Amino acid sequence: MQRLAEALGVGTTTLYGYFRSKDELLDAVVDAAAAEYPLPQLGGDWKEQLRTIMATLRDELLGHPAVVHVRLTRPIVTAEGIRRLEAGIRVLRAAGFTNTLAAQAYRSLFLYTFAFATFNALGTASPEIRTALAALPPDEYPAIWDTLHDIVATYADNQFDHGLDALLDGLEVKLRS
Amino acid sequence: MQRLAEALGVGTTTLYGYFRSKDELLDAVVDAAAAEYPLPQLGGDWKEQLRTIMATLRDELLGHPAVVHVRLTRPIVTAEGIRRLEAGIRVLRAAGFTNTLAAQAYRSLFLYTFAFATFNALGTASPEIRTALAALPPDEYPAIWDTLHDIVATYADNQFDHGLDALLDGLEVKLRS
DNA sequence: ACCTGAACACCGTTCAAGT
């Protein structure tokens, strides 16, 4: 708070005239960050529409990594988050999912997307991981040794699509059964 | 640190004789917590084996919620985490996945599991979410209104299986193509 | 070797007072 106040050229206590606490200020920051990534027009089949919704969430979190940490401290409901949820449930129900399955499916997609963005945003840097894994004894960890390159590669962006596609394919299986 | 030292009945600075910093102490805590949940004997088909591995990770994080927050601050590699990774990659390769697909699949499962545990452990309490969602105007958010009960229910434990099963089903689709 | 009080820089927040 004191650093923010100094950056703004005001006294620290001035901030408390606008926000009751640091948490309340951060809530507003999170909401403002979310508002920068409004839901675009949805097109394509239900899977493609959900891909668009989740890509928006991912971009929001990657665009403001600091927001991720705040959101993991306590539950925060943003206006954009509500709009994404509404759109997601609509898409899933229109695709034929029951209310229960639609809610569970959205939650699964949300969790995966949030985790991907979290581990990317919080800088789970590949060099450090690589070093740690490469130092393991190959005879004890042969599978890691063989796939070291592939494991490190999962910190790249295309990992997002892999998991999301798998999840969507799995949801389709549930839909058909 | 001062509170921990007091609880231990020693001076604060005594702790720095055993750990170079608070981070280093927390690393040891995280590793100790993980060691409480060793990988059990794996049985069943590849999906069942991965379910067992991920359940172990989930239990570890839910068993020590404070650990979750620490692990989201910086990348931490635990001994048990390495063992789980080795076991997971082995299972996936034995099931027929290529090295690349195995690494991506494990990462997807890990991300989903970690996110589930995170949002449960950090107390994304359903009452607050319910209140926030129930206060929305029904004409603007009809899908949320209709599925309010189902959405709140996704904070329960059986949500874990739903998403994990969907992910595993989706991975099976990839395996067969 | 093992332990420690004092001190430092930093933080969120409150209070009473200033314009």
Added chain:
DNA sequence: ACCTGAACACCGTTCAAGT
């Protein structure tokens, strides 16, 4: 109404000194 310095309780860490 809007702003503010001083103060408080708290924190991680360092230093120089104790046994």
